[in-house]
Every structure is written in structure tokens, then in C-alpha cells.
Amino acid sequence: MTHIITSLCVRDRGCIEVCPVECMIAGQPLEEWPWIYIDPDTCIDCGACVPECPYSAIFPEDEVPSAYTAKGGESIAQVGLTGHFEAVNHHGNPIVLDITRQLEAGEVLDFTPDIKPHYDFFKTGPGYSAKDVDDGR
Ligand code: SF4
Numbered sequence: 001m002t003h004i005i006t007s008l009c010v011r012d013r014g015c016i017e018v019c020p021v022e023c024m025i026a027g028q029p030l031e032e033w034p035w036i037y038i039d040p041d042t043c044i045d046c047g048a049c050v051p052e053c054p055y056s057a058i059f060p061e062d063e064v065p066s067a068y069t070a071k072g073g074e075s076i077a078q079v080g081l082t083g084h085f086e087a088v089n090h091h092g093n094p095i096v097l098d099i100t101r102q103l104e105a106g107e108v109l110d111f112t113p114d115i116k117p118h119y120d121f122f123k124t125g126p127g128y129s130a131k132d133v134d135d136g137r
């Protein structure tokens with residue numbers, strides 16, 4: 001199994017450094033690969049990244065919510081969205097994303113489609129080479 005980062009990821013980058021097997025890679029280009037991606041073949045399911053995420057975006061693969069009820073106000077990042085999001089990341093650097101949408105309280109979302117992109121990212125997408133062009137965003 002593996003852990004999965006869902007669309008609730010807004011690239012705070014708080015999770016990456018704690019991974020003991022360094023299998024969390026920031027997607028690049030951002031507009032195509034908006035989240036941090038976990039290599040399913042390398043993740044050892046230690047769970048260390050889960051409490052580091054201030055946005056509660058990380059789940060074990062078999063616990064990714066298929067009916068997530070929004071609290072209201074949280075943002076999701078997905079290819080094709082156009083909403084603007086700004087915050088300060090784990091390192092005190094600005095986060096600016098223009099591929100987001102703010103959720104309304106009570107909205108129900110299926111995050112299971114977020115599983116496949118993790119496999120795709122490492123099989124047919126940029127994978128670990130994204131580290132070479134990581135601009136810190
Ligand atoms: S800490 Fe959460 S929001 Fe930040 S990059 Fe990791 S998964 Fe995404």
C-alpha cells in the first residue's frame with residue numbers, strides 16, 4: 001500500500017522533509033501536477049507525514065475519503081480550477097496557487113480519483129526528475 005495526498009494539498013511543504021524514504025516529490029509543472037506526490041513503490045506507510053499536514057490532506061490509500069464532507073473554507077487544488085489561493089508555507093515562504101476552489105460547508109467530495117495521479121506521476125509523469133526543476137513553489 002501507500003499513502004496518498006488528496007486535492008486538499010495546497011503545497012504547504014510541511015510533509016516532505018519528514019519522509020524517511022524521501023518519496024514525496026513536489027509536482028512540476030505546477031499547473032499539471034498541483035500536489036506533492038508520493039511514490040507508491042517506495043512509501044513504507046510509516047504515517048510520519050500525516051500529522052505534519054496542516055490541511056489534513058494525506059491518507060492511507062485505503063482510507064482516502066469517497067464522501068468527504070467539507071467543513072467550509074478549505075481549498076482544493078485541481079488541474080483546471082481557476083481560483084486564487086494565498087498563504088504562507090511551512091518554511092515561511094508565500095504560497096500562491098491559481099488552480100484552486102474554496103469549499104462550502106456541507107459539500108461532499110469524492111477524493112478517490114486523487115489516487116491514480118500518484119501512480120501516473122511516477123510511471124508516465126515527471127516522477128523524481130521534478131526535483132531537478134523544483135522552484136520551491
Ligand atoms: S503538508 Fe499537506 S498541504 Fe502541505 S504539501 Fe504536504 S500534503 Fe500538501
Ligand code: SF4
Pocket residue numbers: 002003018019020021022023024038042043044045046047048049050
Ligand atoms: S507514509 Fe511515511 S514513507 Fe509514506 S510518504 Fe508518508 S512519510 Fe513517506
